[in-house]
Amino acid sequence: MARVSSLLSFSLTLLIFFHGYAAQQAQQGQQFPNECQLDQLNALEPSHVLKSEAGRIEVWDHHAPQLRCSGVSFARYIIESKGLYLPSFFNTAKLSFVAKGRGLMGKVIPGCAETFQDSSEFQPRGGEQFEGQGEEGQGQGQGERQRFRDMHQKVEHIRSGDTIATTPGVAQWFYNDGQQPLVIVSVFDLASHQNQLDRNPRPFYLAGNNPQGQVWLQGREQQPQKNIFNGFEPEVIAQALKINLQTAQKLQNQEDNRGNIVRVEGPFGVIRPPLRGQRPQEGDDDDEGRHGRHGNGLEETICSARSTDNLDDPSRTDVYKPQLGYISILNSYDLPILRFIRLSALRGSIRQNAMVLPQWNANANAILYVTDGEAQIQIVNDNGNRVFDGQVSQGQLIAIPQGFSVVKRATSNRFQWVEFKTNANAQINTLAGRTSVLRGLPLEVITNGFQISPEEARRVKFNTLETTLTHSSGQASYGRPRVAEA
Numbered sequence: 001m002a003r004v005s006s007l008l009s010f011s012l013t014l015l016i017f018f019h020g021y022a023a024q025q026a027q028q029g030q031q032f033p034n035e036c037q038l039d040q041l042n043a044l045e046p047s048h049v050l051k052s053e054a055g056r057i058e059v060w061d062h063h064a065p066q067l068r069c070s071g072v073s074f075a076r077y078i079i080e081s082k083g084l085y086l087p088s089f090f091n092t093a094k095l096s097f098v099a100k101g102r103g104l105m106g107k108v109i110p111g112c113a114e115t116f117q118d119s120s121e122f123q124p125r126g127g128e129q130f131e132g133q134g135e136e137g138q139g140q141g142q143g144e145r146q147r148f149r150d151m152h153q154k155v156e157h158i159r160s161g162d163t164i165a166t167t168p169g170v171a172q173w174f175y176n177d178g179q180q181p182l183v184i185v186s187v188f189d190l191a192s193h194q195n196q197l198d199r200n201p202r203p204f205y206l207a208g209n210n211p212q213g214q215v216w217l218q219g220r221e222q223q224p225q226k227n228i229f230n231g232f233e234p235e236v237i238a239q240a241l242k243i244n245l246q247t248a249q250k251l252q253n254q255e256d257n258r259g260n261i262v263r264v265e266g267p268f269g270v271i272r273p274p275l276r277g278q279r280p281q282e283g284d285d286d287d288e289g290r291h292g293r294h295g296n297g298l299e300e301t302i303c304s305a306r307s308t309d310n311l312d313d314p315s316r317t318d319v320y321k322p323q324l325g326y327i328s329i330l331n332s333y334d335l336p337i338l339r340f341i342r343l344s345a346l347r348g349s350i351r352q353n354a355m356v357l358p359q360w361n362a363n364a365n366a367i368l369y370v371t372d373g374e375a376q377i378q379i380v381n382d383n384g385n386r387v388f389d390g391q392v393s394q395g396q397l398i399a400i401p402q403g404f405s406v407v408k409r410a411t412s413n414r415f416q417w418v419e420f421k422t423n424a425n426a427q428i429n430t431l432a433g434r435t436s437v438l439r440g441l442p443l444e445v446i447t448n449g450f451q452i453s454p455e456e457a458r459r460v461k462f463n464t465l466e467t468t469l470t471h472s473s474g475q476a477s478y479g480r481p482r483v484a485e486a
Contacts (some may be wrong), residue, residue, distance in 0.1 A: 036069040036401070041379055041388040043396040046076065048215045052208075052259025054083030055181075059215075062190065062201065066399035070365035070422065071191025073201040074397060077174070079103070079182040082264045085174040086208035092188045092195045093341035094166040097311070097418045099371045101182035102159040104272060105308075106152070108171040112303035114151040155272045161312025163330055163345050163418075165337045168194045171206055175268055187367050187420035189343055204228060208260040209253050227253055309335050311347035311418070324469045325350030325410075332424040339424045346419040346426075348408075350375075355472035356408040357464070358431035364423035366400040368392075373415035380405045405431060409472045432464045 044067070046058035055078050062073035079085055079101075087108065158164070158174075166172055176182035190199040200217055203210075203225075210225035229237055230252040237248035310316075311328045319327040328347045332339035344364075350356065368377075370392050379388040381404050391411065392398060400406050400419075408415070430436040438446065438461055446457040464470065 036065075038066060038069060038381060038401055038404075039383075039385065039387060041066050041398060043388075043390065043392045043398050045396055050210055050212050050215075050259065052261035054258075054263040055079040055085070055261035057260070059201075060397065062199075066401070067367075068199070069401060070367065070399045071189065071199065072365070072367055072399075072420070072422065073188045073190055074367060074369070075186050075188070075201070076395075077182075077184045077186070077261075079174060079176045079184070079261055080263070081176055081179050081181070082268070083176045083182070083261050084264050084268070085261050087171040087173040087206040088203045088208075088260065089169050089171045089206075090166075090188060090204070091168055091197050091202045092190055093168055093192050093343060094186050094188050095338075095341065095343040095345060095420050096164040096166065096184050096186040097345065097347075097369075097371075097420075098158050098160050098162040098164070099183040099185055099369075099418070100160055101176060101180050102157070102178045103174055103176040103182045104155055104268075104270065105158045105164065105175075106155045106173050106270070107166065107307070108153050109303055110169070112153060114153055118149045118151070150270070152270070155270055156308060157273070157275055158308065159310070161310045161347070162308050163311050163335075163347075165307045165335060165341055165343070167337070167341055168192075175264070175270075177268065185369055185418070187343070189341065189422060191422070192342060194341075205260060207251075207253065208258065208262060209256060210260055211257050227251075230254065305337050306335065307337050311345065319468045321469050323351070324354040324471070325414075327356075327468060331426065342422070342424045344421045344424055344426050346421065347417075348419070349414060349416045350408070350410045350469065352410050352413050352415075353472050354410050355470050357433045357436070357466065357468060357470055358405050358407040359428045360403055360405045360431075361400065361421065362427040362429050363402065364421040364426035365402050366422075366426070367397060367420045368400060369397040369418050369420075370394050371416045371418060373410065373412040375415040375417075376409045376411050378407050430467070433467045433470075434465050435467050436464075 042064075044060055044064060047061035048059040050057040050059065058076040058078070060067065060074040062068065067073060076099075077085060087106075174182065174184065188201045189195070190201065202214075202217075205225065205227040206229075207227055209227055209230075213223045213225050229248075234245055234248040234252070237243075237251060238245050241248070309330055311330055313328075314320075314326075316328055316334075317326045318329045326349055329344070330338070330346070331344040338344055346366075348356065372394055374391055374393045377388060377390065377392055377398065378386055379398075379400060381387045381401075387404070388398065408417075432438065441461070443454060443457045443461065446452070446460060447454055450457075450460075452460070
């Protein structure tokens with residue numbers, strides 16, 4: 001009898017468990033109905049604009065089906081001349097591309113030393129405290145304090161074409177030291193295993209504020225977003241930083257409505273390295289060993305890891321045809337930190353009537369952002385339907401889901417774009433060309449699969465000899481293979 005009672009109790013427990021699980025699944029289905037139903041794609045533009053004193057941040061709606069399914073969000077930062085994007089960090093990995101302009105960038109990686117310092121002036125003595133740390137530091141080492149300027153973590157020059165990897169929780173700032181606007185586009189991997197929160201981009205401001213609030217978060221549309229210091233009591237800040245209460249209150253930016261991109265008055269005096277090509281001779285060999293492309297990676301730590309590479313550098317192009325254009329790929333083999341954030345990028349530039357042969361991403365979603373020009377794009381889904389057939393132009397983006405085939409044809413004098421991919425080593429397969437899936441199939445498979453003659457099958461398989469780029473103008477030459485151009 002006890003045995004029967006135990007079985008009944010166990011069965012009842014299982015029934016309750018499965019009922020609860022089914023209810024949870026049903027609830028999730030209501031929250032995310034048809035999350036990846038991508039029967040129609042659209043070229044997207046920003047849905048929110050956050051204005052600041054010296055620029056603006058444009059945010060795309062990450063609830064749009066194609067972005068939600070890809071697990072990413074997207075933003076564009078436009079920083080005016082002498083504009084400073086104040087330090088902030090995110091709950092997700094981020095991959096950025098400098099679309100226009102030049103400037104400076106800094107990151108603060110937890111636990112890493114301040115390796116940029118003015119050694120000719122910084123001569124602290126043991127036990128010395130700096131001004132504002134208490135009575136001990138007011139008399140001792142006064143001369144040294146007057147000569148001390150600053151020391152901080154690495155600062156880098158950035159320019160058009162630079163691709164920048166940023167890990168979650170790392171504070172980052174930008175400054176425009178040029179005359180033209182500095183335009184940076186960023187993709188945020190909301191579906192990353194490193195994001196332990198929900199699938200929403202959440203910027204955490206160390207300084208500044210966002211008077212318009214996080215308009216993309218439900219329930220926070222009308223709430224101004226303050227910086228992190230604002231949430232603490234001023235007394236706590238004063239005790240932690242060993243400063244007076246008045247200074248602690250200033251850190252909270254309570255009366256500051258400049259936004260998160262502020263204008264710098266006067267010179268911007270950070271310690272910075274020389275521009276590219278101006279590095280002192282005596283440090284060249286050592287720098288190449290630590291940061292050069294040919295390092296074996298064993299000497300690289302999280303503090304010294306290279307996080308920037310330029311995709312507009314002609315010397316690193318992967319596909320190049322002068323009469324058609326070029327394509328450059330950046331993955332974890334080129335930039336090892338991408339292995340950690342699990343993102344990669346592709347830069348493309350093609351001339352009018354050039355075509356990127358039909359292809360699909362085998363192991364990643366792609367977010368295509370147009371930096372210049374126009375193109376005609378077609379995308380085909382798993383049901384064999386054309387889910388996008390239209391023109392894309394500068395400033396627009398479109399998501400290309402994993403496995404969806406896409407073809408691009410330039411319709412302006414030059415079409416340039418950048419693709420962010422949700423895999424550190426994204427792979428593509430092509431439908432046409434010398435390395436395509438059709439080229440790898442036996443003629444008998446093509447003949448029977450498409451019900452065409454052996455001669456037609458040979459033309460289908462061998463007529464296109466290019467691998468990536470081809471001309472889209474003119475009639476196809478039937479009956480004989482084309483001569484490869486590159």
